[in-house]
Amino acid sequence: MNTLLTQNDTQRRDRMLTLGAAVIGLGLLFAFDSMFDRFTMQIFKLCAINVILALSLNLINGFTGLFSLGHAGFMAVGAYTCAILSMSPEQKEANFVLQPIMPVLLNVQMPFLPSLLIGGLLAGFIGWVLGVVTLRLRDDYLAIATLGFSEIIRVVLTNAQTITNGSLGLKGLPRFTTMWWAWGSAIVITLFLVLLIKSTYGRAFKSIRDNEIAAEAMGIDVLNMKVLSFTISSALAGIAGGLLAHYLTTIDPKQFIFLKTFDILLIVVLGGIGSITGSIVSAIVVTVLMEALRFLDGPLNLGFMVTNGIPGLRMVFFSALLMIVVIFRQQGLMGTAEFSWNSLARIGLLPKRGQKSGKGVE
Amino acid sequence: MLSIKNLSVHYGGIHALHGISLDVPAGQIVTLIGANGAGKSTTLNSIMGLVKADGGSVSWNGQEILGAKTKTIVESGIVLVPEGRRVFPNLSIDENLTLGAYARHNKAEIEADREHVFSLFPRLKERHKQKAGTLSGGEQQMLAVGRALMSKPKVLMMDEPSLGLAPLIVGMIFDIIRKINEEGVTVLLVEQNAKAALEVANTGYVMETGSISFSGSGKELLADDRVRKAYLGEM
Numbered sequence: 191m192n193t194l195l196t197q198n199d200t201q202r203r204d205r206m207l208t209l210g211a212a213v214i215g216l217g218l219l220f221a222f223d224s225m226f227d228r229f230t231m232q233i234f235k236l237c238a239i240n241v242i243l244a245l246s247l248n249l250i251n252g253f254t255g256l257f258s259l260g261h262a263g264f265m266a267v268g269a270y271t272c273a274i275l276s277m278s279p280e281q282k283e284a285n286f287v288l289q290p291i292m293p294v295l296l297n298v299q300m301p302f303l304p305s306l307l308i309g310g311l312l313a314g315f316i317g318w319v320l321g322v323v324t325l326r327l328r329d330d331y332l333a334i335a336t337l338g339f340s341e342i343i344r345v346v347l348t349n350a351q352t353i354t355n356g357s358l359g360l361k362g363l364p365r366f367t368t369m370w371w372a373w374g375s376a377i378v379i380t381l382f383l384v385l386l387i388k389s390t391y392g393r394a395f396k397s398i399r400d401n402e403i404a405a406e407a408m409g410i411d412v413l414n415m416k417v418l419s420f421t422i423s424s425a426l427a428g429i430a431g432g433l434l435a436h437y438l439t440t441i442d443p444k445q446f447i448f449l450k451t452f453d454i455l456l457i458v459v460l461g462g463i464g465s466i467t468g469s470i471v472s473a474i475v476v477t478v479l480m481e482a483l484r485f486l487d488g489p490l491n492l493g494f495m496v497t498n499g500i501p502g503l504r505m506v507f508f509s510a511l512l513m514i515v516v517i518f519r520q521q522g523l524m525g526t527a528e529f530s531w532n533s534l535a536r537i538g539l540l541p542k543r544g545q546k547s548g549k550g551v552e
Numbered sequence: 553m554l555s556i557k558n559l560s561v562h563y564g565g566i567h568a569l570h571g572i573s574l575d576v577p578a579g580q581i582v583t584l585i586g587a588n589g590a591g592k593s594t595t596l597n598s599i600m601g602l603v604k605a606d607g608g609s610v611s612w613n614g615q616e617i618l619g620a621k622t623k624t625i626v627e628s629g630i631v632l633v634p635e636g637r638r639v640f641p642n643l644s645i646d647e648n649l650t651l652g653a654y655a656r657h658n659k660a661e662i663e664a665d666r667e668h669v670f671s672l673f674p675r676l677k678e679r680h681k682q683k684a685g686t687l688s689g690g691e692q693q694m695l696a697v698g699r700a701l702m703s704k705p706k707v708l709m710m711d712e713p714s715l716g717l718a719p720l721i722v723g724m725i726f727d728i729i730r731k732i733n734e735e736g737v738t739v740l741l742v743e744q745n746a747k748a749a750l751e752v753a754n755t756g757y758v759m760e761t762g763s764i765s766f767s768g769s770g771k772e773l774l775a776d777d778r779v780r781k782a783y784l785g786e787m
Contacts, residue, residue, distance in 0.1 A: 390654070393643070397651050400640035406602055407634050408703070409626035409655040464642070526642055 203540075204531045223369050231369060232437075237477045238372035239433050242379050244457040244469040246426035251455075252464035252526075253387060254419040255399025257333045259451050260320065261427050263340030264313040266347055266446035268428025269435035272309035273360050274353070275300045276436070285360055289351045302366040306375075306432040313428020314421050321420035325413060340448055347443040359442025360435075367437035375433060379426055383466060386422070395419050399464070456508060460515055461523050468524030476508070483507055553577050554599075554630070554707055554740070559608035559618075561591075561598050568594045570762040571608060575755075576707065581729065581739040583749040583770070585783060586759030592742040593635055595759075596709045600632045601625050612707075626655040629706035633713060635742075637696040641685025645676050648684050648695055652702030662702070669698040672728065690721035697728060701737075708732060709740040714748065726752055746783035750774045758783075 222234060243261065250258045274282075278299050282291050290296075300308075324335040347354045354360070386392050394415045397405040406412050435441045461472025486503040489496065515522060527533070534540045554576040561569040569591045576582045584592050597603040599610050601622040610618040617625055640648050649669060653662045670677035673694040679687070684695055693713055700708055710729070714722040726748050733739050733752075743749035750756050753770040758779060766778070773779045 393647060393651055394654065396643055396647075397640045400642050401638045403602070404634055404638035404640065405651070406622055407600060407626075407632045407638075408651050408699070409623035410651075411621070411623060 200532070207531050207540075219369065219373055233477065233481050235367060235369055235372040235437055237474045238369075238376040239367075239430055239437060240454070240457060240473040240477045241376045241470050242426060242430040242433070243454045244461065244473040245379060245383055245466060246423045246430065247451075247454045248458045248461075248463065248466070248469045249383060249386075249395075249426070250419055250423040251458060252462075252469075253392065253399060254395040254416060256325070256416060256420065257329060258336045258420065258423070259333050259448065259455070260317075260336030260340040260424075261454055262446045262448055262450035263336075263343035264317060264424040264427035265431030265434065265450065266340075266343050266443070267313040267316055268306075268309035268431030269441050269446070270309075270347060270354055270360075270431075271312050271428070272302075272305045272432030273363050273435045273441060274298070275305035275308060276302055276366065277360070277363060281362055285358070285362070286352075286355050288356070288358065291355070292352045295353065302364075302371070302436065306429055309432040310425045310429035313431065314425030317424025318417060318421040320424075321417040325416045325420060337448055337451075340446070340451060344443050344446050347446070354443070357443060359440060359444075361440045363436050363439045363441070365436060365439055367433045372433055372437070375429065379429070380466065380470065387466065391415070391418065396464075456512055459512065459522055462521055462525050462527070464526035465522070465524035465528060467527070467529040468522055472523055479508075480504065553613065554738070555611045556595070556599065557609045557611075559595065559598060559605055559610065561594050561603060561605050563594075568762055569598070569605075572759070572762070572764050574757050574764060574767070576738060576740050577755075578706075578738050579733075579736065580754040581733050581741060581752055582755045582757070583741040583743055583753035584757050584759055585743055585746040585749055585773075585779075587782075588744070589761070590759040591762045592759055593711050596632055596711050596740070596742055599625075599630065599709065602632075623655055626703050629704070631700045631703045631705040631708060633696045633700045633708065633710045635711035636715060637689070637692045639684040639687070639692050639695050639699070642683060644683055645680045645687075645695060648699050649676075649702050652699035653704075655703060661704070665702055665704060669701055672701075672731070673698055690717055690724070693717060693721070693725055694728075697725075697732075701732070705737060707738045707740060709742075711742045712744060713741070714743065714745045722748060746779065747774070750779075 222231070226234065243265070247258075247261050250256050274295055275298055277285075279296050282296055320336070320339055324332060324339075327335055348357050350356070387395075394405065394410045397408070397410060398412055398415055402412055457472045457476050458469055460476065461470070462468030483504045486507060487499060487501050489499045531540065556575070557573045558571040559569055559573070560567075560571045572591070572595065574582070574584070584595060586592050594603060598605040598618075601617075601620055605618055608618065609616055612628060612630065615628075617628065617630075640651065643651070649666055650662075653665065656662055670680075675691055676695060676698055679691075684692065687695060697710070697713070713725050713729070717725065722745065729739055729741065730752055741749055741753065750770040750773050755767065756770050756773040757764050757767040758773065759765070767773075768776065
């Protein structure tokens with residue numbers, strides 16, 4: 191009886207806390223929107239896009255245990271699809287100066303949401319095709335195959351001039367990615383992934399990560415589950431790519447070189463491979479640090495010497511951080527743990543279950 | 553009854569099973585003993601559809617299951633406790649058990665079976681939220697057996713359940729095997745610990761380099777000179 195009450199109490203407490211946090215979070219978003227200047231808002235939006243990218247890479251690398259390095263390619267597919275579908279014919283004509291755009295594509299113009307979704311679906315479809323072909327490979331072979339794929343996408347984008355405008359890229363895209371679009375998508379995708387991971391599918395993904403042979407012996411169709419996870423991950427990367435395109439308002443194939451994948455991988459490894467909470471926190475921290483540490487690239491007075499500015503020194507910091515994490519805390523910030531109100535209670539930030547139920551019984 | 557006829561398996565150029573035949577009558581414990589590399593695990597893996605066989609037949613209550621999908625085989629009531637336990641280390645005991653019932657959908661029955669597994673292995677209940685990777689070897693073996701039972705098997709196939717366990721734990725595992733069998737589950741047991749296996753088994757088959765060299769009841773084999781010399785270390 192007592193334990194039953196305790197459990198109900200905890201559940202009610204958690205529901206109230208979640209509701210409270212949601213209201214405060216929404217309030218903060220409103221406040222930020224009117225409070226911050228445009229530059230800060232840009233960083234804040236980029237945080238949301240990176241959250242989506244990190245979560246989608248974590249689904250395949252962290253939860254399903256497949257080392258995939260093709261994310262930049264899927265982002266590119268989403269970014270280009272979304273951009274081409276949403277630009278007006280006039281903008282397209284102004285962009286395609288060397289060779290005219292394919293007539294079929296010239297007059298297509300859709301609102302942002304369908305363009306974004308179609309971009310995601312196309313990236314997902316390409317992910318599905320690639321997955322069926324490559325997911326029989328294991329470990330480093332899969333990494334090599336997916337890395338190669340993302341470079342192929344980039345080369346295709348550079349050369350398909352009548353569709354993508356080649357290396358000139360697309361400029362002057364409408365600035366659709368507002369704070370609400372960026373954070374709205376991030377929240378919806380986070381909720382979707384939380385539900386997915388808790389579902390039978392999510393459990394199957396994790397079992398494949400933990401022990402593929404045992405998973406197969408339980409009757410899990412390992413290949414199909416891998417393909418499913420890879421497809422979802424690719425589709426989400428495509429959506430993030432679309433948001434990024436209309437955030438930067440300029441895209442060109444060079445943005446999607448394989449180094450982009452490693453930026454996301456850095457976030458996932460720092461946050462914890464296999465933790466949604468870790469990816470979210472890490473995406474925000476890394477994005478903010480990327481800006482905050484910009485001074486490292488400029489002239490520095492180190493006391494004993496003055497540098498004239500070393501471009502890229504900022505990235506040295508992240509490389510060092512990654513090395514430190516890999517040596518001393520391989521599980522990253524969170525490991526495979528997730529945030530829960532109970533974990534807060536355990537470290538003493540919330541009243542303990544026992545105390546609360548005591549009051550309840552009286 | 554599970555009946556295997558002329559089962560043949562190749563790994564690349566290596567002929568792992570040279571057309572073996574064995575019968576597992578319902579309700580019995582049948583054991584397959586033999587040295588390393590004799591093809592014992594390959595036999596179990598090909599029955600489960602984890603390894604592709606190139607010839608022969610596996611009939612289960614009169615139905616051919618060779619070449620069927622693993623999921624179908626699990627649904628039909630055959631399950632494997634793989635060699636080396638292979639629990640899911642980063643998942644909790646609860647999640648491991650839930651995954652054992654992957655091919656089933658009736659939630660109430662699954663929960664009843666979870667309670668049954670917990671009654672067989674009270675240790676698992678105490679630690680049901682703990683990650684499987686933090687359990688001891690013996691506890692992991694219990695979990696591997698419990699996970700297999702969650703599929704509600706009619707035939708439980710176990711691949712070297714005593715591997716790497718302390719003698720006391722091995723004794724416990726064999727007690728559990730007997731208990732599960734008494735509850736009506738047919739057991740096909742692959743073991744290197746020939747003595748323990750033959751003591752619980754109704755029938756034993758001795759495997760050598762991909763074929764079955766001879767068979768008999770558990771007691772007969774325990775008394776057989778060839779078995780005593782080769783597997784029990786007696787002169």
